[in-house]
Amino acid sequence: MRLSQMLFVTLREEPAEAEIPSHKLLVRAGYIRRIGSGIYAYLPLMWRVLQKISQIVREEMNATGAQECLLPQLQPSDLWRESGRWDTYTKAEGIMFALTDRQERELGLGPTHEEVITTIAKEMIRSYRQLPLNLYQIQTKFRDEIRPRFGLMRGREFIMKDAYSFSADEESLRAIYQDMDRAYCKIFRRCGLAFRAVEADSGAIGGSASQEFMVLADAGEDEVLYTEDGKYSANVEKAISLPPEVEPSPFKKYEKLETPGTETIEKLAKFLKCSTTAVVKNVLYEALYDNGTLVLALVHIRGDQDVNEVKLQNELVRLAPRYQAKTLLALRVPDESAQQKWAAKPLPLGYIAPDLPDDYISSVKDVISEFLRLADKTVVDLKNFVTGANEFGYHVVGANWGKEFQLPELMVDIRKARPGDRAIHDPSQILQSTRGIEVGHIFQLGTKYSQAMGATYTNEQGEELPLVMGCYGIGVSRLAQAAVEQSYDKDGIIWPVAIAPYHAIVVIPNINDREQVEVAEKLYNELNLAGIETLLDDRDERAGVKFKDADLIGIPYRIVTGRAIKQGKVELVERANKQSQEIAIEEVVTNLR
Numbered sequence: 001m002r003l004s005q006m007l008f009v010t011l012r013e014e015p016a017e018a019e020i021p022s023h024k025l026l027v028r029a030g031y032i033r034r035i036g037s038g039i040y041a042y043l044p045l046m047w048r049v050l051q052k053i054s055q056i057v058r059e060e061m062n063a064t065g066a067q068e069c070l071l072p073q074l075q076p077s078d079l080w081r082e083s084g085r086w087d088t089y090t091k092a093e094g095i096m097f098a099l100t101d102r103q104e105r106e107l108g109l110g111p112t113h114e115e116v117i118t119t120i121a122k123e124m125i126r127s128y129r130q131l132p133l134n135l136y137q138i139q140t141k142f143r144d145e146i147r148p149r150f151g152l153m154r155g156r157e158f159i160m161k162d163a164y165s166f167s168a169d170e171e172s173l174r175a176i177y178q179d180m181d182r183a184y185c186k187i188f189r190r191c192g193l194a195f196r197a198v199e200a201d202s203g204a205i206g207g208s209a210s211q212e213f214m215v216l217a218d219a220g221e222d223e224v225l226y227t228e229d230g231k232y233s234a235n236v237e238k239a240i241s242l243p244p245e246v247e248p249s250p251f252k253k254y255e256k257l258e259t260p261g262t263e264t265i266e267k268l269a270k271f272l273k274c275s276t277t278a279v280v281k282n283v284l285y286e287a288l289y290d291n292g293t294l295v296l297a298l299v300h301i302r303g304d305q306d307v308n309e310v311k312l313q314n315e316l317v318r319l320a321p322r323y324q325a326k327t328l329l330a331l332r333v334p335d336e337s338a339q340q341k342w343a344a345k346p347l348p349l350g351y352i353a354p355d356l357p358d359d360y361i362s363s364v365k366d367v368i369s370e371f372l373r374l375a376d377k378t379v380v381d382l383k384n385f386v387t388g389a390n391e392f393g394y395h396v397v398g399a400n401w402g403k404e405f406q407l408p409e410l411m412v413d414i415r416k417a418r419p420g421d422r423a424i425h426d427p428s429q430i431l432q433s434t435r436g437i438e439v440g441h442i443f444q445l446g447t448k449y450s451q452a453m454g455a456t457y458t459n460e461q462g463e464e465l466p467l468v469m470g471c472y473g474i475g476v477s478r479l480a481q482a483a484v485e486q487s488y489d490k491d492g493i494i495w496p497v498a499i500a501p502y503h504a505i506v507v508i509p510n511i512n513d514r515e516q517v518e519v520a521e522k523l524y525n526e527l528n529l530a531g532i533e534t535l536l537d538d539r540d541e542r543a544g545v546k547f548k549d550a551d552l553i554g555i556p557y558r559i560v561t562g563r564a565i566k567q568g569k570v571e572l573v574e575r576a577n578k579q580s581q582e583i584a585i586e587e588v589v590t591n592l593r
């Protein structure tokens with residue numbers, strides 16, 4: 001491409017609207033133009049960058065067997081009502097642009113595509129033989145963000161790659177999730193980004209396991225907490241920790257516990273042959289440690305509550321990582337009305353994370369049955385377990401129950417993490433904080449959408465089961481800007497070669513010099529023929545202006561047909577380090593290849 005024929009306008013002044021370097025640079029270098037709040041035009045240079053990123057994404061997604069498609073952006077409200085998200089997305093969260101068509105039908109502009117894809121799956125997937133499947137698209141998403149800012153970082157219209165997987169069971173979902181994890185790492189590495197995978201909250205999308213990919217940069221809107229040993233990193237929204245210091249007396253805090261009424265407690269104490277204090281402080285326990293390792297986390301269900309077993313399991317699975325537990329058990333806490341039931345069947349639900357090795361599962365099963373036996377017999381001599389409420393900061397380790405209630409020796413106080421806290425996996429590790437830009441997010445959705453929308457398949461035994469889903473997003477346009485935020489200097493952008501709009505730019509310092517023009521034209525043609533995407537700065541401008549522009553737009557290699565052509569040489573300058581060398585004209589192509 002010749003600059004003289006391109007829509008190529010660079011700005012000297014910093015745009016008033018921009019706060020962070022990448023945003024300023026993309027506007028100044030003519031990559032993007034603001035059209036409205038959170039609405040940007042991708043100009044020709046930008047579009048090339050976006051296409052390059054998309055191509056890398058496409059190649060790595062295809063390599064995992066995922067299939068590309070394109071889903072509608074106009075989405076009927078019915079679908080969102082079926083999933084139960086219409087009101088949250090249009091009113092409570094207000095993130096979805098909603099409109100009414102001329103037939104008075106409500107529509108939303110797609111902020112995400114779970115509803116659309118689940119509808120397709122519902123209609124098209126019948127049998128386990130069609131599974132697993134992973135479908136993806138690269139497309140514009142619409143979100144009415146409360147605070148659109150930082151250019152492409154938080155737009156109201158932006159490009160996302162979103163993929164949705166369908167499996168027969170959790171095991172297959174986890175396999176795809178891992179494939180996506182690996183593919184994402186390859187994608188971000190190929191794009192030249194320094195990134196970090198962190199544990200994440202699944203937010204309004206729902207589901208259990210979820211991981212974000214963060215490009216570390218001061219301008220990031222997310223805070224990441226991590227340990228130096230590299231064993232822990234999580235979005236602060238999700239991170240848990242031990243506080244810097246152990247607090248001595250936990251007792252006051254128990255007042256916050258939701259306990260059954262006095263009468264129930266008395267009955268229960270009689271039943272358990274222990275003091276009422278022990279009931280209050282220990283029956284509402286939440287986790288069981290075995291030599292310091294958390295083996296059980298317990299969810300309490302009020303005795304009078306009717307609980308859907310699937311929902312409960314989901315809840316347990318959700319809670320497991322929060323407490324870093326591998327095994328979970330639900331416990332029905334009795335009240336008057338459920339006393340009889342409870343007495344007959346004290347601990348009705350147990351669940352072991354299915355990805356654990358068999359020997360671990362069997363040992364934990366032993367622990368559970370032992371636990372059940374003890375509870376059943378009300379021989380309450382379990383040692384050193386954790387008690388507490390369903391809330392951070394209300395936990396005690398070293399609690400023992402029995403007729404004589406023993407003072408808890410140590411408060412654990414697992415809490416929502418803050419920088420400077422001690423890490424759960426190793427209290428000698430202190431949590432550090434850094435800023436991150438979320439460029440990707442993968443989720444194990446489970447059956448949330450398939451159940452709500454009735455997307456089922458028939459298994460080998462002829463049973464009808466809900467599809468097990470995952471979803472996987474990459475912010476393509478945000479990624480492009482994140483790459484700039486990570487790589488620039490005082491003169492402009494420094495694109496990683498893989499996503500640069502062009503690899504090289506041939507600059508003619510003086511277009512009135514025939515020889516300079518001839519050599520430049522020749523190199524320009526040869527480079528392009530050799531597959532090295534090259535720009536030609538053939539504008540009638542001063543050399544200084546051209547060099548400044550080349551630096552600003554960040555093309556990795558600059559070739560200058562200047563004075564040295566008298567010796568059959570040109571100047572080759574590397575954008576990243578400004579290193580310059582004179583090389584023979586006929587060596588330029590081989591040098592850059």
Ligand code: ATP
Pocket residue numbers: 112143145152153154155156158159160438439440441473474475476477478479
């Ligand atoms: P954020 O926390 O930044 O609002 P999100 O968690 O809402 O992002 P997801 O629903 O996980 O976003 O969407 C997948 C990806 O889409 C994100 O990881 C991010 O890279 C990108 N993305 C989300 N919102 C925007 C936006 N407003 N502008 C640009 N990219 C976005």
Ligand code: MG
Pocket residue numbers: none
């Ligand atoms: Mg968001």
Ligand code: MG
Pocket residue numbers: 438
């Ligand atoms: Mg987020």
Ligand code: MG
Pocket residue numbers: 212438440441
């Ligand atoms: Mg996210």
